[in-house]
Amino acid sequence: MTDLNREICLCFHVSQRKIVNFIRIEKPRRAAQLSECFGAGTGCGWCRPFLRKIFEQAVANGDTELKLPSDEEYSRLRSRYVREGGGTPPPNASPIDDE
Numbered sequence: 001m002t003d004l005n006r007e008i009c010l011c012f013h014v015s016q017r018k019i020v021n022f023i024r025i026e027k028p029r030r031a032a033q034l035s036e037c038f039g040a041g042t043g044c045g046w047c048r049p050f051l052r053k054i055f056e057q058a059v060a061n062g063d064t065e066l067k068l069p070s071d072e073e074y075s076r077l078r079s080r081y082v083r084e085g086g087g088t089p090p091p092n093a094s095p096i097d098d099e
């Protein structure tokens, strides 16, 4: 069962619930439009593949369940992505884990 309170975008603290509601109400036509949902995906960029996945599933069959790594793993992988030069989180983003 998906935990809708989980933050998908750790840079702008956008929960899965916010994304799901945005898709339901605003009916975006492209995954990139999810950035209009509190800036999701416009920080370091780490969460963009996950946003795209929710969008594609929702368009294909209305499915907004998303299998994510555990909180710790999700955060750890994002930290590695940022450290490797993937992108720069904004000032109020969730911090990058220590190595």
Ligand code: FES
Pocket: 008, 009, 010, 011, 012, 040, 041, 042, 043, 044, 045, 046, 047, 048, 078, 089
């Ligand atoms: S986690 Fe979403 S842009 Fe960084």
